[in-house]
Amino acid sequence: MTEQPLSGLYRPSLTLLTDLYQLTMAYGYWRQGMQDREAVFHLYFRKAPFQGGYAVAAGLAYAVDWLENLRFSEDDLTYLGSLRGSKGQPLFEQGFLDYLRELRFTCDVDAVAEGTVVFGNEPLLRIQGPLIQAQLVETALLTLVNFQTLIATKAARIREAVGPNDQILEFGLRRAQGFDGGLSATRAAYLGGADGTSNVLAGQQFGIPVRGTHAHSWVMAFEGEEEAFEKYAAAFPDDSVFLVDTYDTLEGVRNAIKVAERLRAEGHELGGIRLDSGDLTYLSVQARKLLDEAGFPKVRIVASNDLDEQLVTALKLEGARIDTWGIGTKLVTAYDQPALGGVYKLAAMKKEDGSGWQYSIKLSEQIAKTSIPGILQVRRFFGPDGKPVADMLYNTAESLPEQLTIVDPLDATRRRPVQSSEFRELLEPVFRQGRRVLELPTLAESRQKARQEVTALDPSIRRFLNPHTYPVGLEKGLHDFRTQLILEHRPQRPA
Amino acid sequence: MTEQPLSGLYRPSLTLLTDLYQLTMAYGYWRQGMQDREAVFHLYFRKAPFQGGYAVAAGLAYAVDWLENLRFSEDDLTYLGSLRGSKGQPLFEQGFLDYLRELRFTCDVDAVAEGTVVFGNEPLLRIQGPLIQAQLVETALLTLVNFQTLIATKAARIREAVGPNDQILEFGLRRAQGFDGGLSATRAAYLGGADGTSNVLAGQQFGIPVRGTHAHSWVMAFEGEEEAFEKYAAAFPDDSVFLVDTYDTLEGVRNAIKVAERLRAEGHELGGIRLDSGDLTYLSVQARKLLDEAGFPKVRIVASNDLDEQLVTALKLEGARIDTWGIGTKLVTAYDQPALGGVYKLAAMKKEDGSGWQYSIKLSEQIAKTSIPGILQVRRFFGPDGKPVADMLYNTAESLPEQLTIVDPLDATRRRPVQSSEFRELLEPVFRQGRRVLELPTLAESRQKARQEVTALDPSIRRFLNPHTYPVGLEKGLHDFRTQLILEHRPQRPA
Numbered sequence: 001m002t003e004q005p006l007s008g009l010y011r012p013s014l015t016l017l018t019d020l021y022q023l024t025m026a027y028g029y030w031r032q033g034m035q036d037r038e039a040v041f042h043l044y045f046r047k048a049p050f051q052g053g054y055a056v057a058a059g060l061a062y063a064v065d066w067l068e069n070l071r072f073s074e075d076d077l078t079y080l081g082s083l084r085g086s087k088g089q090p091l092f093e094q095g096f097l098d099y100l101r102e103l104r105f106t107c108d109v110d111a112v113a114e115g116t117v118v119f120g121n122e123p124l125l126r127i128q129g130p131l132i133q134a135q136l137v138e139t140a141l142l143t144l145v146n147f148q149t150l151i152a153t154k155a156a157r158i159r160e161a162v163g164p165n166d167q168i169l170e171f172g173l174r175r176a177q178g179f180d181g182g183l184s185a186t187r188a189a190y191l192g193g194a195d196g197t198s199n200v201l202a203g204q205q206f207g208i209p210v211r212g213t214h215a216h217s218w219v220m221a222f223e224g225e226e227e228a229f230e231k232y233a234a235a236f237p238d239d240s241v242f243l244v245d246t247y248d249t250l251e252g253v254r255n256a257i258k259v260a261e262r263l264r265a266e267g268h269e270l271g272g273i274r275l276d277s278g279d280l281t282y283l284s285v286q287a288r289k290l291l292d293e294a295g296f297p298k299v300r301i302v303a304s305n306d307l308d309e310q311l312v313t314a315l316k317l318e319g320a321r322i323d324t325w326g327i328g329t330k331l332v333t334a335y336d337q338p339a340l341g342g343v344y345k346l347a348a349m350k351k352e353d354g355s356g357w358q359y360s361i362k363l364s365e366q367i368a369k370t371s372i373p374g375i376l377q378v379r380r381f382f383g384p385d386g387k388p389v390a391d392m393l394y395n396t397a398e399s400l401p402e403q404l405t406i407v408d409p410l411d412a413t414r415r416r417p418v419q420s421s422e423f424r425e426l427l428e429p430v431f432r433q434g435r436r437v438l439e440l441p442t443l444a445e446s447r448q449k450a451r452q453e454v455t456a457l458d459p460s461i462r463r464f465l466n467p468h469t470y471p472v473g474l475e476k477g478l479h480d481f482r483t484q485l486i487l488e489h490r491p492q493r494p495a
Numbered sequence: 496m497t498e499q500p501l502s503g504l505y506r507p508s509l510t511l512l513t514d515l516y517q518l519t520m521a522y523g524y525w526r527q528g529m530q531d532r533e534a535v536f537h538l539y540f541r542k543a544p545f546q547g548g549y550a551v552a553a554g555l556a557y558a559v560d561w562l563e564n565l566r567f568s569e570d571d572l573t574y575l576g577s578l579r580g581s582k583g584q585p586l587f588e589q590g591f592l593d594y595l596r597e598l599r600f601t602c603d604v605d606a607v608a609e610g611t612v613v614f615g616n617e618p619l620l621r622i623q624g625p626l627i628q629a630q631l632v633e634t635a636l637l638t639l640v641n642f643q644t645l646i647a648t649k650a651a652r653i654r655e656a657v658g659p660n661d662q663i664l665e666f667g668l669r670r671a672q673g674f675d676g677g678l679s680a681t682r683a684a685y686l687g688g689a690d691g692t693s694n695v696l697a698g699q700q701f702g703i704p705v706r707g708t709h710a711h712s713w714v715m716a717f718e719g720e721e722e723a724f725e726k727y728a729a730a731f732p733d734d735s736v737f738l739v740d741t742y743d744t745l746e747g748v749r750n751a752i753k754v755a756e757r758l759r760a761e762g763h764e765l766g767g768i769r770l771d772s773g774d775l776t777y778l779s780v781q782a783r784k785l786l787d788e789a790g791f792p793k794v795r796i797v798a799s800n801d802l803d804e805q806l807v808t809a810l811k812l813e814g815a816r817i818d819t820w821g822i823g824t825k826l827v828t829a830y831d832q833p834a835l836g837g838v839y840k841l842a843a844m845k846k847e848d849g850s851g852w853q854y855s856i857k858l859s860e861q862i863a864k865t866s867i868p869g870i871l872q873v874r875r876f877f878g879p880d881g882k883p884v885a886d887m888l889y890n891t892a893e894s895l896p897e898q899l900t901i902v903d904p905l906d907a908t909r910r911r912p913v914q915s916s917e918f919r920e921l922l923e924p925v926f927r928q929g930r931r932v933l934e935l936p937t938l939a940e941s942r943q944k945a946r947q948e949v950t951a952l953d954p955s956i957r958r959f960l961n962p963h964t965y966p967v968g969l970e971k972g973l974h975d976f977r978t979q980l981i982l983e984h985r986p987q988r989p990a
Contacts, residue, residue: 006509006560006639014501017674019666019693020707028713028730039716065501079699085734086766135712142669143677144501171514174637175834177672178679179512182638185673198514204574212515217630217841218523220855221534235523239580247858248986271581277859329834338833339670339824346712360715363742364772491743 006179013073014066018139023080026132027096035099035132038350040375042123043141045342046368049153049334053467054457056156056450057116057124058188059148061440064430066140070105077101106434107133110427112378113441115152115191115449117457118426119391119472121409122378124149124342126427129434131349138344147181148188150340154309154331155192156454160462161309161316167324169211170194171304172332185332191447193454194327206443213241213274213302225252229259237268241302244273244287253287257294272300272324280305281318288321300324308335309464345371348397357397361485368410373485374398374478378426381418387456389420394475406473412483416471501674508568509561513634518575521627522591530594530627533845535870537618538636540837541863544648544829548962549952551651551945552611552619553683554643556935559925561635565600572596601929602628605922607873608936610647610686610944612952613921614967616904617873617886619644619837621922624929626844633839642676643683645835649804649826650687651949655957656804656811662819664706665689666799667827680827686942688949689822701938708736708769708797715741721750728758728765736767736797739782744773748782752789767795767819775800776813783816795819803830804959840866843892852892856980863905868980869893869973873921876913882951884915889970901968907978911966 029035048055072080077100083091107129112118124145127134155168162168170189176182179201186194186202196209203210214232222228225247233240242259244252253273260270273291275283280303291299303315304326312325329335346360359373374395383389392406408414430438441449460468474482524530543550567575572595578586602624607613619640622629650663657663665684671677674696681697691704698705709727717723720742728735737754739747748768755765768786770778775798786794798810799821807820824830841855854868869890878884887901903909925933936944955963969977 006557006564014674014696016696016699017668017677018695019668020695020698020705021693021709022707023695024707024731025709025713028709028727029716031730032726034716037716041712062501069501076699080695083698083705085731087733089733091731091734131716135710138710139669140674143671143674146670147672147676173512173514174634174839175641175836176638176676177642177828177833178675178677179509179635179638180673180675181642181671182512183673198516200513200515200518200575201509201511203515203578204511204571210515210578212517212519214516214520214523215630215633216857217536217855218520220841220857221524221529221532221626221844231527232523235526236519236580236586238582238584239586247984251986277864329836333672333828333833335833338672338828338830341670341824344669346715349716360712362711362715369772489742491746 013069013071013076014140015070015072016076016079017066017143018136022136022139023092026136027092029132029135030096030099036130037352038129039131039134039346040126040128040348041134041138041344042347042372042376043125043145043342043344044121044123045149045340047120047341049150049337049340050157052153052157052464053461053470054117054119054153054454055149055340056152056192056454057112057118057149058114058152058191059145060111060114060430062144062148062184063125063141064436064440066144067105067109067137067431068436070137072100072103103133104434105133106130107431108429108433109431111430112426113428113446113449115446115453116426117453119470121372121472122391122393123376123427126376128375142342142344146340146342148184149342150334150337151185151188151332152192152450154334155189155194156450157309157464158312158327158331159193159451160454161312162325166322167196168194169324169326170197170199170328170331171326172328173199175329176332182332187443189331191443192450208443214243216243216246219243219246226255226258229255230262233259233263233270237263237266239271241272241274241300242270243276245275245277249275249278249283250286250290253290257290257296260296260299261294270296270299272302274302274304274326276304280322281315281320284321285319302326304328306330313464347371347373348375359481359485361482361489363486363489370486372409372474372478373482379423380426381420382422382424383420387458388470390416390418390471390473392418392473392475393478395478395481398477400475401477405476406471407476407479409474409479412479415476416473508564508566508571510565510567511571511574512561512638513631517631517634518587521631522587524627524630525591525594531625532847533624534626534629534841535621535623535843536629536633536839537842537867537871538620538640538837538839539616539618540644540835542615542836544645544832544835545652547648547652547959548956548965549612549614549648549949550644550835551647551687551949552607552613552644553609553647553686554640555606555609555925557639557643557679558620558636559931559935561639562600562604562632562926563931565632567595567598598628599929600628601625602926603924603928604926606925607921608923608941608944610941610948611921612948614886614965616867616967617888618871618922621871623870637837637839641835641837643679644837645829645832646680646683646827647687647945649829650684650689651945652804652959653807653820653822653826654688654946655949656807657820661817662691663689664819664821665692665694665823665826666821667823668694670824671827677827682938684826686938687945703938709738711738711741714738720747721753724750724754725757728754732758732761732763734766736769736795737765738769738771740770740772744770744778745781745785748785752785752791755791755794756789765791765794767797769797769799769821771799775817776810776815779816780814797821799823801825808959842866842868843870854976854980856977856984858981858984865981867904867969867973868977874918875921876915877917877919878915882953885911885913885966885968887913887968887970888973890973890976893972895970896972900971901966902971902974904969904974907974910971911968
């Protein structure tokens with residue numbers, strides 16, 4: 001226990017970033033001698049967020065970092081040794097703690113690259129290796145990948161609303177969910193389509209361009225608004241954006257123009273003005289008019305105030321004259337759906353005698369929540385124009401037939417023969433036996449990939465309202481096998 | 496820039512956890528020689544979250560930790576020195592970076608203790624000191640206090656729904672917003688009313704009781720469900736809770752009972768079963784019946800599946816037989832309102848000649864968003880039964896009249912003379928000239944305080960739907976002064 005909840009985190013291990021049940025299960029497997037049985041898990045979500053048609057994968061760099069540092073420190077083991085059961089007995093025996101001390105990550109990991117467009121049911125990560133390890137990493141992988149995928153997707157949608165030319169600045173740190181809810185949100189927002197951030201730590205950590213101007217308090221700290229602008233411009237003659245709504249927005253624009261004129265006389269140009277309240281359509285149109293009439297057509301109008309993709313779309317339709325969109329709370333918290341329901345499911349285990357795979361399935365009353373067995377890969381097919389046409393999940397442990405057919409996992413009567421011969425496998429090797437084998441792309445590369453992949457989608461899939469469903473199916477052999485497994489496991493009750 | 500986004504955080508400074516504009520303003524103040532002008536800022540929210548009647552203050556321990564470690568490291572300064580303006584010039588001159596290198600926190604901080612019930616417009620923190628410092632800390636304080644106050648409030652509401660006797664376990668880490676969105680959410684959830692968590696890192700960091708059993712994957716890793724339960728019980732004969740819905744819930748309950756009988760024969764008792772899907776009312780009633788009939792009335796029923804205070808209330812009304820509530824996503828993300836709109840506003844500055852205070856106000860078209868000037872304190876009055884009856888905001892720099900009157904800030908015609916003589920001042924000294932002067936309470940103490948404070952509120956204020964508004968007013972002198980200040984600042988346009 002610490003009185004320093006933040007600085008206490010500067011410690012050599014985040015291995016305990018997990019649910020207790022991962023450790024109680026680990027103990028159970030260890031006691032059964034099952035710790036090294038080879039197992040395969042998949043991490044996936046079932047439905048794209050925001051009622052949208054797609055998601056943008058993100059968070060892998062965090063996941064890789066966490067896995068590479070997976071190691072129980074002495075502090076961790078001391079803590080685990082201090083846990084007690086209901087009768088006051090130690091929860092874990094010493095031999096298990098000794099086992100954890102020596103534990104090193106030796107799994108294979110295959111993952112979808114950050115920035116890839118992904119759909120429901122597609123594994124973003126596949127973990128294959130000793131059961132105890134592959135299970136232990138569940139919580140951290142979900143935490144790190146769920147959230148960043150959510151935010152990258154939100155940012156991609158906001159980019160769609162804003163269009164390719166306007167700037168998006170992410171301003172959300174103050175309303176973020178904890179400091180890393182801010183830091184990792186900024187990273188994912190940039191990956192998904194933002195151009196810059198106000199978050200200085202994210203600038204330093206990830207090289208994201210940082211932007212910022214002044215707050216209302218700056219204006220309030222001076223006798224009058226014009227003086228406040230004047231003094232700010234003295235510090236940043238070539239990089240000033242004046243916040244004009246502390247007292248009265250259009251009065252603020254007029255004060256900004258006065259200072260802009262004096263700046264120009266000294267050889268500098270005002271960068272922009274910022275609107276942070278009120279009717280952004282009306283005010284931006286009026287502000288544009290005032291600026292243009294005064295000879296400042298290049299002064300940018302920055303707007304912020306609880307914006308998201310729906311509001312941006314509405315403002316654009318209404319003719320708002322906004323050049324830079326400051327997006328905060330609604331982006332970094334994914335306000336209208338603040339969690340992605342990613343799950344992590346066991347899909348196969350090596351048989352006890354090592355003679356092959358035994359497949360696992362988690363049933364549910366809803367077929368949509370029933371898991372998919374196998375050692376899965378996702379194959380994305382492309383049409384003659386290079387655009388993706390369908391994705392196929394298949395079991396890499398089985399051979400594929402000549403003629404491929406994909407079956408909709410939610411409606412087995414919807415089947416498509418695969419005609420395209422152009423394809424890409426989405427899951428690529430990241431770890432082999434615990435060693436990293438993939439050089440991660442830079443954040444800028446992942447960001448570029450995200451934009452390319454989203455714009456390659458058909459507009460019907462990209463739209464916000466009732467998007468078309470991109471075809472994701474099970475390879476027919478996998479579908480048939482899964483159906484058989486469901487029937488075997490489901491109790492056959494008489495009607 | 497780092498390829499180790501998580502382990503890269505093990506660094507001596509989180510000082511850059513801020514918006515760039517705090518630093519550009521700091522530079523501006525420094526250039527104007529205004530850095531040491533004494534200023535007063537308040538951190539507050541305007542409206543209790545979740546359309547509720549109150550909030551539970553939290554996050555102060557994090558804020559204190561951050562402030563105590565406020566220091567620009569050489570890495571930080573190198574990064575800031577690398578920033579460039581639009582013409583390629585350094586954004587900050589070297590003298591400013593040298594100034595930042597020597598900067599130490601020397602402000603006074605007064606704050607509301609964690610676990611205190613608070614209402615809209617009441618300062619949770621008051622920062623008084625050199626303008627440059629008091630401004631610089633804005634973003635981090637907002638991030639840390641906004642989120643934890645939000646989650647503590649959510650947890651308090653869930654505690655209200657669940658009642659005083661059932662257990663609440665927080666299970667949300669996997670869907671949390673980043674790793675600290677999980678860690679600090681767990682802390683705040685415990686503070687607000689949860690009894691335990693699955694989050695092991697939170698257990699270690701904060702001494703919160705950790706709980707957990709097994710996942711579906713445990714069941715899937717064995718030939719059959721009964722065998723899986725059997726093997727789990729072998730590891731935890733006195734601490735097993737079986738997850739019964741991997742294949743068929745009631746079948747699962749029957750398998751749990753078989754194993755419970757064998758456990759009992761060996762002198763152990765099954766702890767509980769867990770339902771994680773389906774109709775929780777129906778299934779819990781059926782499960783209770785099966786367990787009771789089999790002689791296991793003390794086996795607890797744990798339920799989880801996207802629960803929040805509204806669903807818990809519905810399940811309770813329907814007669815669900817649930818003893819322990821596993822609450823995840825909806826709690827740790829505050830799903831229905833994932834951000835608290837806390838703000839940080841300049842309220843006063845010492846006059847340039849040091850001869851007294853000059854008060855500041857931020858106007859808005861909406862009176863609810865107009866700030867409150869002064870060096871504020873919150874006085875809470877209590878009735879003869881010891882229950883709070885009204886809160887009064889007043890300016891500590893002015894003397895109070897004999898007969899106090901409070902005025903509703905949203906409707907100046909609503910006024911109440913104060914009759915009670917029992918009161919408590921909510922803001923207490925935490926830092927004096929940068930030195931901490933308050934021993935922080937333990938998390939357990941803050942948790943107890945939260946429970947006491949919420950239960951002391953009238954039920955009409957605690958209810959979820961259309962709660963009564965607890966009276967929070969401005970002391971009449973403060974109200975009159977604020978009105979005058981608004982009139983002075985607002986442009987008087989002819990009608």
